[in-house]
Amino acid sequence: MRVIQAASESQFIASAADHLCRHVLDHPGSLIAVPTGRTPLGLYHALRTRSDVELQALRTARYLNLDEYQGLGAGDPRSYADFLTRQLFTPLAIPALQVRLVHGDAHDSVAECEAVEAHIRECGGIGLAILGLGANGHIAFNEPGTPWSTRTHVAPLSHETLTVNERVAGGQVLPPRGLTLGIATLRAARRILLLAAGTSKREALAHLLDGEPQVDWPATSLIGHPDLTVLCAPELADVPAPGAGRAAGRAASLSPP
Ligand code: GLP
Numbered sequence: 001m002r003v004i005q006a007a008s009e010s011q012f013i014a015s016a017a018d019h020l021c022r023h024v025l026d027h028p029g030s031l032i033a034v035p036t037g038r039t040p041l042g043l044y045h046a047l048r049t050r051s052d053v054e055l056q057a058l059r060t061a062r063y064l065n066l067d068e069y070q071g072l073g074a075g076d077p078r079s080y081a082d083f084l085t086r087q088l089f090t091p092l093a094i095p096a097l098q099v100r101l102v103h104g105d106a107h108d109s110v111a112e113c114e115a116v117e118a119h120i121r122e123c124g125g126i127g128l129a130i131l132g133l134g135a136n137g138h139i140a141f142n143e144p145g146t147p148w149s150t151r152t153h154v155a156p157l158s159h160e161t162l163t164v165n166e167r168v169a170g171g172q173v174l175p176p177r178g179l180t181l182g183i184a185t186l187r188a189a190r191r192i193l194l195l196a197a198g199t200s201k202r203e204a205l206a207h208l209l210d211g212e213p214q215v216d217w218p219a220t221s222l223i224g225h226p227d228l229t230v231l232c233a234p235e236l237a238d239v240p241a242p243g244a245g246r247a248a249g250r251a252a253s254l255s256p257p
Pocket of ligand 1: 035
């Protein structure tokens, strides 16, 4: 696990953008799994002003959202598909054929989850998964207690996640379930960039940096991943660094739940 502590908000954003741009330059056509939420907003905005070469490389990549609310189609302004289209795909002029959105409104959600997994396989796996972090340690919509063997699946959302997300969505009611890439799917990504921002993430980040895999803290499932970078925003600078914990960086495979 590589931990990068950003000294400022602008450094946090620049570091995330550098990471993504370097990846698409080195791995043209790679499949990138992208997050929603407040955390990646600065990154998505900053990408618009990258060099022409980097923008061109970003346009050769393929994209997949990490998760979606069950029942919401891409035209619904509450959907993650709509968020990503407005914040990332349209401003960067990413060709529509290179974007695979998880269809929250699919008639058969289980079949849609299987189709997402098939798409990942067809793309040769996820090259880079960019993740946010929930206050309760969730990654994508994998809530505490989710078995680490799960692939893309329909997930019930915790009361805490729904409450936070509805507040962020300006009080709109959100569906109680989501379709999400599973923990096994995310762990299989060749490279992972986890973005930790916001003081509410302190406890979740501390568990991740502590190095002790715990099923109640889904982000700790990433411990031991061969290419994991954790980028921390300045407000999280006081969270104990790896080495302070019992077994920093040890392989998650030693004790999967
Ligand atoms: C949602 C998303 C997650 C995201 C999390 C954090 O629940 N499903 O993928 O990482 O929120 O959001 P924020 O960045 O707004 O804190």
